[in-house]
Amino acid sequence: MTITVITLLKRREGMSREDFRAYYESNHKLIGEKVLGPYATRYVRRYIAPIDGVDEGHDYDVVMEIDFPGEAEVEAFFADIADPETAERIATDEAKLFDRSRIRAFRLEREERSDL
Template sequence: MVKLISLLKRAEGLSREDFRTWILEEHVAFARKLPGLRKYTVNVAVAEDAPYDAVNEMWFDDDEARAAAFASDDGKAAGADAGAHTSSRVHVLTTEHEFI
């Protein structure tokens, strides 16, 4: 299992509240359609001066499943939606090691 962590900075001119509404109510509909997505979490920043406004976590069976998901029409639509609402996105592919 691999986890894709995405650090998201809201688009210029998008308020914190509008970003929060978008990521928790609108963008999640795209994630629900991604083939092979096993788990999806959204973490919205609390501090106003945080370097990113949200951190998303997406679990896939392997990197091939992740690549196939984002190559699909639904994956391309999700990427376009994220691009329209963010000024910066950083993606880190990881393997999770849980200790507590």
């Protein structure tokens, strides 16, 4: 059973969308790949662009999706990133990129329709 965790992330104040995406893809993503490597089967970043082009203060900038093969891998991953050294490395880099007060994570629960 695949378990998907999504995280909504907002760039830090004063950072352009272009700089945000460039830093995420060339720096922060590498930390994610390293810590997720032993546990996740998929790590995707989906950048959000408002359809009307209006960048409101309440909007998020990226949806991060992580798939895990099972509950054991989810638990092991969260235990690993709770290690003080790992948590500090992540937090230090996040501060360069995100408004950390706005980070929201969710576990997706899936129901599928069979009539489509």
